[in-house]
Amino acid sequence: MTPQLRTTCCMPACRSTRKADEPDEEWLCRRHFMLASRAARVEYDAAWREADKADWRRADGLDISAAPFVRVTAAWEQVKVEAFAAAGIAS
Numbered sequence: 001m002t003p004q005l006r007t008t009c010c011m012p013a014c015r016s017t018r019k020a021d022e023p024d025e026e027w028l029c030r031r032h033f034m035l036a037s038r039a040a041r042v043e044y045d046a047a048w049r050e051a052d053k054a055d056w057r058r059a060d061g062l063d064i065s066a067a068p069f070v071r072v073t074a075a076w077e078q079v080k081v082e083a084f085a086a087a088g089i090a091s
């Protein structure tokens with residue numbers, strides 16, 4: 001049995017963890033995710049759904065466009081910058 005991967009909230013000093021799909025997966029716990037602006041969170045959710053669908057299309061060899069993954073990465077960076085700023089931590 002493989003050991004269960006865990007990821008820790010990106011916020012320094014936060015000890016929240018959750019199950020991870022990948023070893024280097026970044027994550028913010030709900031409390032810290034909510035520090036980002038509504039606009040940033042909405043964009044991230046939309047971008048994540050688009051990238052999730054693109055993953056399936058890519059698996060089927062239908063679409064190999066990188067755009068959805070670039071968008072979700074940018075949206076995630078924005079969420080992190082805003083959450084860190086709201087917590088008074090320079091990212």
Ligand SMILES: [Zn+2]
Binds near residue numbers: 011029
């Ligand atoms: Zn946290």
